[in-house]
Structures are given as C-alpha cells and as structure tokens.
Amino acid sequence: xxxxxxxxxxxxxxxxxxxxxxxxxxxxxxxxxxxxxxxxxxxxxxxxxxxxxxxxxxxxxxxxxxxxxxxxxxxxxxxxxxxxxxxxxxxxxxxxxxxxxxxxxxxxxxxxxxxxxxxxxxxxxxxxxxxxxxxxxxxxxxxxxxxxxxxxxxxxxxxxxxxxxxxxxxxxxxxxxxxxxxxxxxxxxxxxxxxxxxxxxxxxxxxxxxxxxxxxxxxxxxxxxxxxxxxxxxxxxxxxxxxxxxxxxxxxxxxxxxxxxxxxxxxxxxxxxxxxxxxxxxxxxxxxxxxxxxxxxxxxxxxxxxxxxxxxxxxxxxxxxxxxxxxxxxxxxxxxxxxxxxxxxxxxxxxxxxxxxxxxxxxxxxxxxxxxxxxxxxxxxxxxxxxxxxxxxxxxxxxxxxxxxxxxxxxxxxxxxxxxxx
Amino acid sequence: xxxxxxxxxxxxxxxxxxxxxxxxxxxxxxxxxxxxxxxxxxxxxxxxxxxxxxxxxxxxxxxxxxxxxxxxxxxxxxxxxxxxxxxxxxxxxxxxxxxxxxxxxxxxxxxxxxxxxxxxxxxxxxxxxxxxxxxxxxxxxxxxxxxxxxxxxxxxxxxxxxxxxxxxxxxxxxxxxxxxxxxxxxxxxxxxxxxxxxxxxxxxxxxxxxxxxxxxxxxxxxxxxxxxxxxxxxxxxxxxxxxxxxxxxxxxxxxxxxxxxxxxxxxxxxxxxxxxxxxxxxxxxxxxxxxxxxxxxxxxxxxxxxxxxxxxxxxxxxxxxxxxxxxxxxxxxxxxxxxxxxxxxxxxxxxxxxxxxxxxxxxxxxxxxxxxxxxxxxxxxxxxxxxxxxxxxxxxxxxxxxxxxxxxxxxxxxxxxxxxxx
Numbered sequence: 046x047x048x049x050x051x052x053x054x055x056x057x058x059x060x061x062x063x064x065x066x067x068x069x070x071x072x073x074x075x076x077x078x079x080x081x082x083x084x085x086x087x088x089x090x091x092x093x094x095x096x097x098x099x100x101x102x103x104x105x106x107x108x109x110x111x112x113x114x115x116x117x118x119x120x121x122x123x124x125x126x127x128x129x130x131x132x133x134x135x136x137x138x139x140x141x142x143x144x145x146x147x148x149x150x151x152x153x154x155x156x157x158x159x160x161x162x163x164x165x166x167x168x169x170x171x172x173x174x175x176x177x178x179x180x181x182x183x184x185x186x187x188x189x190x191x192x193x194x195x196x197x198x199x200x201x202x203x204x205x206x207x208x209x210x211x212x213x214x215x216x217x218x219x220x221x222x223x224x225x226x227x228x229x230x231x232x233x234x235x236x237x238x239x240x241x242x243x244x245x246x247x248x249x250x251x252x253x254x255x256x257x258x259x260x261x262x263x264x265x266x267x268x269x270x271x272x273x274x275x276x277x278x279x280x281x282x283x284x285x286x287x288x289x290x291x292x293x294x295x296x297x298x299x300x301x302x303x304x305x306x307x308x309x310x311x312x313x314x315x316x317x318x319x320x321x322x323x324x325x326x327x328x329x330x331x332x333x334x335x336x337x338x339x340x341x342x343x344x345x346x347x348x349x350x351x352x353x354x355x356x357x358x359x360x361x362x363x364x365x366x367x368x369x370x371x372x373x374x375x376x377x378x379x380x381x382x383x384x385x386x387x388x389x390x391x392x393x394x395x396x397x398x399x400x401x402x403x404x405x406x407x408x409x410x411x412x413x414x415x416x417x418x419x420x421x422x423x424x425x426x427x428x429x430x431x432x433x434x435x436x437x438x439x440x441x442x443x444x445x446x447x448x449x450x451x452x453x454x455x456x457x458x459x460x461x462x463x464x465x466x467x
Numbered sequence: 468x469x470x471x472x473x474x475x476x477x478x479x480x481x482x483x484x485x486x487x488x489x490x491x492x493x494x495x496x497x498x499x500x501x502x503x504x505x506x507x508x509x510x511x512x513x514x515x516x517x518x519x520x521x522x523x524x525x526x527x528x529x530x531x532x533x534x535x536x537x538x539x540x541x542x543x544x545x546x547x548x549x550x551x552x553x554x555x556x557x558x559x560x561x562x563x564x565x566x567x568x569x570x571x572x573x574x575x576x577x578x579x580x581x582x583x584x585x586x587x588x589x590x591x592x593x594x595x596x597x598x599x600x601x602x603x604x605x606x607x608x609x610x611x612x613x614x615x616x617x618x619x620x621x622x623x624x625x626x627x628x629x630x631x632x633x634x635x636x637x638x639x640x641x642x643x644x645x646x647x648x649x650x651x652x653x654x655x656x657x658x659x660x661x662x663x664x665x666x667x668x669x670x671x672x673x674x675x676x677x678x679x680x681x682x683x684x685x686x687x688x689x690x691x692x693x694x695x696x697x698x699x700x701x702x703x704x705x706x707x708x709x710x711x712x713x714x715x716x717x718x719x720x721x722x723x724x725x726x727x728x729x730x731x732x733x734x735x736x737x738x739x740x741x742x743x744x745x746x747x748x749x750x751x752x753x754x755x756x757x758x759x760x761x762x763x764x765x766x767x768x769x770x771x772x773x774x775x776x777x778x779x780x781x782x783x784x785x786x787x788x789x790x791x792x793x794x795x796x797x798x799x800x801x802x803x804x805x806x807x808x809x810x811x812x813x814x815x816x817x818x819x820x821x822x823x824x825x826x827x828x829x830x831x832x833x834x835x836x837x838x839x840x841x842x843x844x845x846x847x848x849x850x851x852x853x854x855x856x857x858x859x860x861x862x863x864x865x866x867x868x869x870x871x872x873x874x875x876x877x878x879x880x881x882x883x884x885x886x887x888x889x
Contacts, residue, residue: 055678065489067508069482072482081480117659119669231846329758330758330759336751336824337775339825360811390778
C-alpha cells in the first residue's frame with residue numbers, strides 16, 4: 046500500500062498555519078503499514094488542485110486530501126476531485142437533510158443556501174458523515190484503481206474521519222494483518238536521552254517498529270506491531286513495552302498514551318485523594334489541564350491563581366516576611382502557596398508554581414526561573430530550576446514538572462530535587 | 468516570481484517531526500512577494516527526489532530544497548540535484564578545507580572521510596558557506612532558467628542561509644513588489660455567517676484577496692495585497708479592511724491578528740483597569756489565556772478556580788441560599804462568583820464562568836449549560852447559553868464568550884443576552 050497526501054489551503058502556502066494534519070496522518074499511516082511516498086501542499090486554486098491530484102494519484106494506491114471541504118467559495122476540493130475523476134458533482138439529498146438538521150441544532154437563523162455546497166458530491170462517491178463538524182468526507186475510486194479520500198482540514202474533524210473510517214479501511218487493504226500500537230509517554234528527560242537509551246531497539250526495529258516523537262516537554266515512544274491477530278500483535282508488543290519501560294524507568298508515566306493530567310487524575314482516584322493548586326507563573330494552566338479531563342471534579346477541588354503579591358498573601362496566606370524577604374519568586378513562597386492551597390480548598394494535596402514566565406525579568410530573577418512545591422500530610426517538597434526559551438515554553442515546562450511532582454508523589458517515586466535546566 | 472518548496476527526509480513522511488521549515492520559508496517568501504505554488508515532501512530516495520525536483524521545477528522560477536545535505540549515505544540531495552541538472556558531482560577543495568577546519572574545531576578525532584561527501588557539488592554550482600553547521604548550501608541554475616537552492620534541514624542552518632543569501636537574492640529577483648496582509652478576527656458568529664456577509668467581496672477579490680479560516684470559536688478573515696511598495700499595499704488594504712469591519716460590525720475584535728486575550732489586555736491597559744476571575748466549568752483556562760500574554764501581570768490580579776461548591780462559598784462568598792436554591796449552575800451563582808472574584812482580588816472587573824462541561828449532566832443540568840457574569844462598578848451582567856459538543860468544545864466556547872464579555876464591556880459595545888446555542 047502506497048499513499049500520497051495532499052494538503053489544500055492557500056493559508057498553508059502563505060505560511061499562516063502549520064500543517065499539523067500532514068504529520069499526524071503520516072504517523073498513523075506508518076503505524077498501519079502504509080508507505081507515504083510524497084506529500085504535496087497546494088493553494089485554493091481549482092486547476093492547481095487538479096494537477097496535484099493527478100501527480101499524487103500517478104504512483105499511489107491511495108491519495109488522502111485534507112482541506113477545501115468547507116462551505117465557502119474557496120473550498121474547491123469537491124470540485125477538483127470531480128473534475129479530476131471526470132465525474133459530475135451532484136447534490137446528495139441525505140447530506141442536505143443532515144446539514145439542515147445540524148444547522149438547526151446550533152442556530153435559530155435559517156441556513157444560508159450556500160452551505161448546501163457541502164452536500165455536493167462527485168457522482169457515485171461514498172461519503173463519510175461528520176460527527177463534530179458539517180463537512181462530509183468523500184471516498185472516490187478512480188478508473189486507475191487509486192482511491193481518493195477527502196477530509197476536512199479542521200484537525201478534530203480530520204482525526205474523526207481518519208480514526209473512524211479511513212485508517213481501518215486502509216489497514217484492511219494493507220493486508221490481512223492487524224496493526225496494534227502502544228504509546229509510552231515520558232516526561233523529565235529529553236528526546237536525545239531517550240534515543241540514546243533505546244538506540245539498538247530503534248535501529249533493529251522491524252516488528253514491532255519503534256519510533257520517537259518529542260513535543261512540548263514530553264517524548265512519546267510508539268511501538269507498532271503487525272500480526273495475524275490482535276492477540277498475536279499484543280504478544281509481539283508486550284516484551285518490547287516492558288523492555289522500554291525497564292530501560293527508561295520511572296520517567297515513563299503511561300504505557301497507554303494517557304496524558305500527564307489523565308495519569309495524575311487516575312492516581313488521585315486510586316488513592317482517593319483530592320488536589321488543589323496555587324499558581325503564579327503558570328497562570329491557571331495547571332488547573333485548566335486537570336479540569337480538561339472528564340470527571341476531574343471528583344478529585345480536583347480548586348485553584349487560586351495569585352498573580353499579585355497581595356493575592357498570594359491575602360488569599361493563600363503567604364507571609365509578609367516571605368514577600369519582603371526572599372520574595373514571591375522563592376522556595377519559601379512556593380512552599381507557603383502549596384500549603385495555602387491545601388488549606389483554602391480543604392484538599393489532601395496542595396501544588397504550587399511561582400517564578401518568572403518572561404520575557405522580562407521580575408524582582409531580580411531571570412525569565413525561566415521556576416519554583417514548585419507540593420504539600421500533603423506526608424510530604425513537603427520544593428523544586429527549583431531554570432527553563433530556557435520563550436514564555437510559552439517556560440509555562441509549559443513548568444506545568445509538566447508540577448504535574449509530574451504529583452504523579453511521582455502519588456506513585457511513590459523519588460521526587461526530583463532542584464538544579465536542572467530544561 | 469513563482470517558487471516551489473521541496474522538503475527532503477523520510478522522517479517527515481513517517482510523521483516523526485513537523486516540517487516547521489516549510490511554514491517558515493513560505494511565510495518569508497510571501498513577505499518578499501514570491502508566490503509559493505506548491506510544497507512537496509519526499510523521502511531519502513534518489514529517484515523520488517529527482518522526480519519531485521522535476522515537477523517542482525516545471526512551473527517555478529525558483530525551487531527551494533531543504534534537507535538531505537548531511538554527511539550520511541541517506542543524504543541524497545546533492546546527488547539528486549546533480550542527476551536532475553545533468554551535472555557531474557565534483558569535490559570542491561575549498562569546501563574540503565572548510566570541513567576539515569570545522570571538524571578540528573569540535574573534535575579531537577580525525578574526520579571520517581565519509582564527511583567529505585559534503586564537499587561534493589554539482590559542477591559549476593555556487594555554494595553557501597555554513598556558519599553554524601557543516602553542510603554547505605547549493606545554488607544551481609538549470610538550463611530551463613529555473614534556479615535551485617538547497618539548504619540543510621536543521622532549522623537554524625536553514626534560517627541562516629535563507630536570511631543571509633537566498634531571501635535577499637529572491638527579493639531582488641522578485642522585483643520591487645511587496646505582499647502585505649491584514650487579519651481581522653471575529654468571535655460570536657460562525658464562518659458561514661461571515662461568508663454570507665462577505666460573499667461578493669470574496670468572489671470579486673483579486674488584490675487584495677480575501678480568505679476565511681475558522682477555528683475553535685473564531686473566524687479569521689485574511690486580506691492580502693500585492694503592490695510596488697509597502698505603502699501602496701497598505702493603501703489597497705485599508706478600504707477593504709474598513710469595508711469588512713463595517714459589514715461585520717463589533718463581532719470583529721481585532722484588525723491586526725491579535726488574539727482575543729491580547730485584545731482584552733490591551734483594552735484593560737487603555738482603561739487602566741484590572742481584572743480577576745472566578746472559574747468553574749472553564750477550570751482556570753480563562754485565567755491561563757490571560758496569563759499567556761506577556762505583561763499580563765499589569766492588569767490581571769488573579770483567579771479562583773472553584774470546582775467544589777464549598778470553594779464557591781468559602782473562597783468566593785457565594786451564598787448558601789444560592790447553592791441550596793438555584794444551585795451552582797445558575798445565573799445567581801455566576802453573578803455572586805463574579806462579584807466575589809472582584810472583591811477577593813480587589814480588581815475593577817470580576818468575570819465568572821459556571822456550568823456543565825460534560826460529558827455527564829450535573830445537578831439536573833445538561834452538558835453544555837453555561838452561565839457567565841461580569842461585574843464592575845458600572846455593570847452587572849449575566850449571560851446563559853448552551854454549547855453543543857464535547858467537553859473541550861464547551862470549555863473553549865465558554866472561554867471565548869467570557870473574554871468577549873470583557874472586551875465588549877471595556878469597548879462600550881452592547882453585551883449579548885442569554886439565549887444562543889453555539
């Protein structure tokens with residue numbers, strides 16, 4: 046099975062947005078044993094989209110197109126596929142009804158007639174009904190035998206169609222085998238450190254294959270096995286999962302692709318514990334990550350985002366001595382914030398972040414200076430470190446390190462001490 | 468001037484890394500008036516790289532290649548360009564000396580002879596000497612007149628050659644033209660409603676061009692003009708920006724691509740006002756968005772994330788009557804949370820969110836039920852509505868609506884009332 050990808054959108058060629066879809070799709074196709082020969086990006090121009098479809102279809106069994114399925118006039122993927130395949134565009138009454146129905150669900154106004162463009166499909170095409178969005182996906186078989194899949198460019202909508210329809214179909218076409226993946230996620234060490242430890246597994250990897258992916262304070266290790274059955278694939282994966290975990294140790298926080306916040310909430314549930322936080326430099330983003338998980342309210346009681354020194358004192362009970370002495374960017378302040386959060390919300394665990402997100406220094410401390418604290422009946426631990434880079438990176442790394450303190454505490458792992466630069 | 472981009476690297480096709488180079492180069496080329504027709508990504512395979520070079524060069528004045536210039540056997544860009552251009556690869560003694568020199572600078576070991584591959588250039592090619600890395604860039608003129616530029620894939624090394632050599636050269640070749648863009652951002656109405664209002668502008672758009680992009684509760688309208696000078700491009704853009712703003716009205720929150728949180732902070736600075744929030748269903752994410760903006764601390768005093776009813780009462784002062792009566796998902800609770808946040812943090816404006824993020828109902832209220840409140844000396848306003856869809860969407864739309872309440876209040880716009888489903 047050989048595939049080519051086509052991303053449609055002038056905004057991509059102008060460099061206005063990143064093509065995160067192309068990477069996501071590439072990764073998933075690799076995981077189900079589909080070779081991606083080439084990727085192409087083209088603007089919202091009918092003739093050029095047709096040209097690119099022709100070259101993508103020349104060597105590939107499947108062409109996956111993203112973007113250009115919206116309701117506006119510059120959404121031309123439907124027209125381009127019909128034109129390239131030599132098919133007429135016809136309006137699908139079932140899609141039309143679906144669009145009217147969806148529109149009624151979120152607007153009191155009548156649906157603009159122009160939206161019905163989304164009900165037009167190349168004659169004979171199969172469609173993929175959208176769950177989240179309104180743009181149907183298209184599946185068109187060319188006379189050459191190549192199959193063209195078209196999906197919306199909105200990442201959530203693309204993922205829905207890939208996961209629900211296209212990947213299972215391609216996986217089946219790619220052979221009788223079953224593909225199974227396991228994703229281990231790691232925080233606290235860098236990609237090169239992971240690569241170094243796993244280099245021989247990676248080099249020799251055939252089945253399962255081993256791949257890394259680093260992003261925003263985490264490294265993912267994806268193991269993918271191909272076998273005759275799901276059980277056989279699992280049997281291939283299990284020893285490699287154990288080998289990887291054994292080599293990397295407790296920096297691995299999940300063997301099942303759970304997010305760090307999901308992992309923390311699962312541990313809180315397991316221990317029957319509640320958590321509250323006090324955030325300064327992370328500005329509420331640690332709380333937001335915890336709250337993003339369904340069911341968070343069972344373990345998460347609340348958070349005080351105390352940006353101003355007065356708020357740290359009046360709401361969290363940080364002492365005036367600490368504010369006047371070591372200051373708000375200090376180990377003492379983090380410790381008092383954590384115990385304050387625990388007290389204010391009556392939680393079992395208090396977690397605190399303070400520091401300088403940047404870009405400007407604050408109170409004589411450089412941007413990237415971070416202090417974290419965790420406070421509970423059996424622990425009172427602080428950790429200070431420096432994060433290099435811009436504001437968003439400082440905030441993200443601080444979130445990771447803070448959530449990881451809770452994970453390690455709940456899971457009985459040693460807590461990292463102050464010193465590292467990340 | 469028309470360009471095509473070629474990214475070389477099997478790791479890109481496997482989805483192991485993002486192609487951040489492609490976006491960066493696209494953006495810079497647009498800024499100097501070079502049209503990017505297409506982008507292509509290809510693996511480390513000699514024949515396929517040659518094929519892609521042929522198709523990229525067919526319509527373009529310039530082909531920019533990144534990647535495949537390293538010292539290993541799978542670095543094939545040099546060979547592919549020589550093969551495609553019909554030129555022999557010859558070893559450049561000056562490059563050979565540079566490589567030996569650089570290697571001495573960072574290693575005590577003798578340089579592997581295989582590294583000298585990097586001194587091989589297609590006969591007659593110009594080279595770009597690397598400052599940071601070891602891989603020289605290449606500039607090859609094809610018989611067709613198309614010029615091929617090859618750069619290393621390492622982002623820093625690519626940027627160095629683009630900035631130092633390639634962009635100035637392309638800019639000069641592109642003539643005096645300048646491309647300028649303006650991005651208006653809109654919240655509170657959907658993409659199709661925006662499209663409907665702007666359809667004639669869009670249909671007729673040539674210079675400036677008009678494009679839309681919807682994502683996560685916002686619509687962007689991008690206007691792009693091409694002219695002899697920056698001033699002339701601005702002159703083309705200004706009336707269209709005004710026309711679009713005039714038609715859409717106050718749902719447009721920025722004419723300069725500012726985020727909603729940046730817009731709110733700018734208005735807070737303008738009015739010399741401070742803000743505090745009280746969040747339940749948004750879980751700290753409104754605070755996190757405000758705090759993500761550099762300089763937020765001047766106007767943002769803090770936030771209480773009160774997930775538990777007791778926290779709403781004890782920390783924010785929501786009355787027991789409200790908790791026992793209408794409950795925590797109610798207009799009254801939102802109002803008391805907003806005034807509580809204002810009082811607790813001594814802020815000019817209090818902003819509150821409560822509701823049910825889902826997926827489960829809560830206290831008899833369906834997922835997607837949202838109440839917002841804003842409280843200040845001259846306003847006490849609430850807004851209730853329903854958001855359809857999953858937890859992340861409910862949270863995101865609630866953030867948007869909450870921040871937009873503040874924007875509208877500070878900017879003297881009418882505040883939306885309860886009722887819409889988004």
